Amino acid sequence: MSRVELPDHADQTYGHDLLPALLEPGTYAVRPEPSGPPRRPWDEVGAHEAEARGVYLPVSRLPYGPRGTVAIAPGDVRGTVLIPERCDGCCCGLDERNGPNLACEQCGLAVATRVDDCGRWQAVWLDPRAVRPAGVEGPARTPAGWDELRETCPDPPPVEQPGWWSPRWEASVAVALARLLAVSGGRRIVVPDGPVAGAFRKALDTLLPPGPSARNLVLAGPGLSVTTADIALVPRHPQTGRSWQCDAGSVVPLAAGVWVSMAFHDDRRLAPAAAGMPDAVRRDDPPPPLPCRPFLPDLDVFLRTLARLPAAREPWLRAVHDRVRDRRHTLPCF
Template sequence: MALPDHSGQKYSHDLLPGLLEPGTYAVDPGDDRPWEPRKPELEEHGVRLQMYGITGPPNRIGIAPGDVRGTVFIPERLGGCCCGWDGQYGPNLACAECGCPVATRVDDCGFWQVVWLEPDAVCPVAVDGPVQRVMDWTELPSTPPVDSRGFWSPVWEAAVAVALAHLLVVSGGRRVSLPDGPVAEAFRRAIDSLLPPGSPERHLVLAGPGLSAAITDIALAPKHPQTGEIWPCDAGTVVPLAADVWTYLAFNDDRRLMPAAYGMPAVVRRDDPPPLLPHTLFCPDGRVFLRTLERLTAVQQPWLRRIYDRVRDRPYIDPFS
């Protein structure tokens, strides 16, 4: 699978499900930031900033925790956590036969559960069985924006944050217009907060399987969940968005049903509750947004660096709170 946008996301204090489906794996290219954010004025006075983060060597292989076999925990690397282990002390799983560290299990509250295999400690082995089929573009999954409790989905918050970072880069600091509907609900508040006001100079349109291909400026296109490829189109610029979020934006009808005349009597008890509504305005994940910008060379441009610094220094400003 392609590495999900919410990999490494820290979300609330809830116990989150697995990052990957059983029987699948993803490769994390690692921390390959072309630019390292610093505050030199503080370091000159002997102050060193420490950022909380869980990183590892490049090309770690992520798998579902239930797919691990033949490992034991390393006790001295399991401390300092809350409801589980977050891997901040390095590999915490060792080979049950030789005792060498081979993987890091992450299952603490607020983290997507995953086991990261050390690339130098494992090797691929051929097995019998069918080759995984790559799904067609017409089979893309869909994830609703609101979970069963009525909260915004953390998958959406991460995916929109990643797309927002790419959208800012291609905008060049100019105002971007958005199509009305779910796309505007997900991105307009962020555009209003981060880009200067005025008449739009760039135009974002949904593009992808099942939609019109007449795009002349910026296309918001799906990213394949298995291959990581972006939907090919003839737009001047393409902004990738996680496929399951894109599919919902493109095809889900969020219009609310209204009672019709001569419909079901009011005294009749219904067994179909209305769709859940979120308790707050939608907010992209600010930490995912910053981490994405750090990996884009364009963040060194002065106008984008100012946006980065403003969000980093005030992480709870609009649109991230």
């Protein structure tokens, strides 16, 4: 098993269909923060204890499960059985509401939680209190270099059939949007044209005040020309989770696959060639689908990310959080 970064959409709830696996086979990711039951309401926890657990704005309930749960693809699990009395879910599958629902086949100890309900990315979360890593013979996998990112990192298409925006894009942009607000200092951000503008401009213009005092945003990373800017949107390594470093005043990481798609996109549309093209040379693949609506970042992922940034304690950013939370159905950027 090779370690990768925890995807931005790990805790995303999307639609009412069955979603694919969170991770590729043969990989695993670690969640550093507490997760799972028991959960305690905000009024019972209080702001001081919540901040000690990395939550800086009020949320409905805080998880008090273990830190360091390990996500793997469901197909990579061996030697476990379901615990029938813990196999509850919301609709079409299992979730984590009752705690671990998988037990060791030999000893019966609860060891993991399988999540595969509709609207949830399918994964098995190993309980760090019941499992341990074990080394195997063979060479360790070396993380890919930054120069290999464009060739080795899968970039999810921004638009899926039949024209819906990719939920992975919606989650990753929501995470980066929260971090952009945090480094903006409450000043307007000037967004460059192109895919970055399509993903971020409307939200930033809606949530930040207008005015002459502004900070410039650029897309920076391997394969792009070096440009001085106030804020750089850079790739986050898909294996190590580290951000590309540059000389910008502030650096905001973006999921590598989304960054690659933005940095090296080709928005040219296919057009028919000369009339009478032989059928044998016509392409069988249809052109990429066009989106059926403007891009909108994932609101719940945005609020969850913002609540876990220390900068959210600043009054102006707390006001942005509360505005989005209370007017979620009327803001044009959500």
